[in-house]
Amino acid sequence: MATATTWTVLSILNWSTNYLTQKDIEDPKTVVEWLLCETLSCSRIDLYLQFDHVMSEKELGKFKPMLQQCAAKQPVQQVVGSCEFYGIKLAVNDKVLIPRPETERLVEEGIRLAKIITESKRPRNASATDSREEKHTEETQENLEISEFVPAPQIRILDIGSGSGCIAIALALHIPQAHITALEKSADAIEVLKRNINFHNLDKRIQVVHQDIKDYQPKFEFDMIVSNPPYIADDEIASLDKTVSYYEPRMALSDKQDGLAFYRFFRKQFPVWLKDEGVALLEYGGNDQTAELKSIFSDFSQTIIKDYQQDDRVILLRKKLSADGGK
Numbered sequence: 001m002a003t004a005t006t007w008t009v010l011s012i013l014n015w016s017t018n019y020l021t022q023k024d025i026e027d028p029k030t031v032v033e034w035l036l037c038e039t040l041s042c043s044r045i046d047l048y049l050q051f052d053h054v055m056s057e058k059e060l061g062k063f064k065p066m067l068q069q070c071a072a073k074q075p076v077q078q079v080v081g082s083c084e085f086y087g088i089k090l091a092v093n094d095k096v097l098i099p100r101p102e103t104e105r106l107v108e109e110g111i112r113l114a115k116i117i118t119e120s121k122r123p124r125n126a127s128a129t130d131s132r133e134e135k136h137t138e139e140t141q142e143n144l145e146i147s148e149f150v151p152a153p154q155i156r157i158l159d160i161g162s163g164s165g166c167i168a169i170a171l172a173l174h175i176p177q178a179h180i181t182a183l184e185k186s187a188d189a190i191e192v193l194k195r196n197i198n199f200h201n202l203d204k205r206i207q208v209v210h211q212d213i214k215d216y217q218p219k220f221e222f223d224m225i226v227s228n229p230p231y232i233a234d235d236e237i238a239s240l241d242k243t244v245s246y247y248e249p250r251m252a253l254s255d256k257q258d259g260l261a262f263y264r265f266f267r268k269q270f271p272v273w274l275k276d277e278g279v280a281l282l283e284y285g286g287n288d289q290t291a292e293l294k295s296i297f298s299d300f301s302q303t304i305i306k307d308y309q310q311d312d313r314v315i316l317l318r319k320k321l322s323a324d325g326g327k
């Protein structure tokens with residue numbers, strides 16, 4: 001990039017998109033737009049409104065090193081230090097897995113299930129309301145207003161391997177009665193996790209536990225367990241794009257085995273950690289792992305949930321209870 005040239009937002013966008021295309025960077029225009037927004041501290045729409053803006057030396061000085069980092073395949077989220085997940089802004093760095101859109105599917109399902117759990121827990125104490133409900137199949141506006149005054153029962157959620165906290169924070173923001181235990185083994189990841197929890201003012205509802213899952217002994221049973229564990233097999237890491245394999249934390253990607261070690265461990269713990277009516281939502285590596293996942297969790301009722309690409313992505317588990325209510 002010649003320094004004597006006058007660079008407008010539009011000319012630098014075009015030049016840099018071309019440059020990143022040559023460097024084989026995925027979605028180059030989006031990456032450049034992201035870097036320009038960061039440089040000019042503006043939103044994407046604002047960027048489009050100032051295409052003729054002439055970049056100052058200071059702005060170019062900020063932009064160029066970031067472009068070089070992206071050209072070297074560092075993920076843009078790490079370069080700018082943040083990302084958006086489920087519409088929520090989160091800090092990220094090279095110590096945490098960058099939240100993926102697939103994981104939003106798990107969150108979406110968690111929010112849906114939390115509503116069902118809440119309804120099943122809600123005490124049906126107002127007898128007048130009950131008798132009215134018998135006459136009406138649909139809940140009337142009046143009933144809805146009454147139920148607003150009954151505090152929703154607490155929902156206890158365990159998030160295993162929280163990383164940036166993307167799942168825990170998105171669930172906490174959408175399920176006001178959720179109390180979440182965020183379990184994380186990496187001290188470096190915990191720094192990011194705590195920063196994100198504080199940023200979203202959730203320190204009263206998300207408790208961080210710095211511990212290896214193998215040593216964790218919960219003090220209570222959970223209504224819901226969620227996790228996006230490291231599920232990439234050790235021998236597959238080398239075949240991943242450098243953006244992932246070189247820049248993202250190995251601990252968050254692979255179990256150093258066949259990618260299924262965490263699920264095998266979960267199978268043993270979940271019968272104890274989950275309430276009888278509780279649910280577990282686990283992300284996994286897609287269609288190729290489905291058969292093995294189903295077999296690992298054969299003692300549970302299971303539903304496979306597809307991601308937005310129509311690939312198998314999340315397994316929903318419930319305990320199988322015998323007809324007499326025993327386990």
Ligand code: GLN
Pocket residue numbers: 097100228229230231232244252253254
């Ligand atoms: N989804 C991530 C990837 O494809 C992997 C995340 C994980 O192992 N849990 O790179």
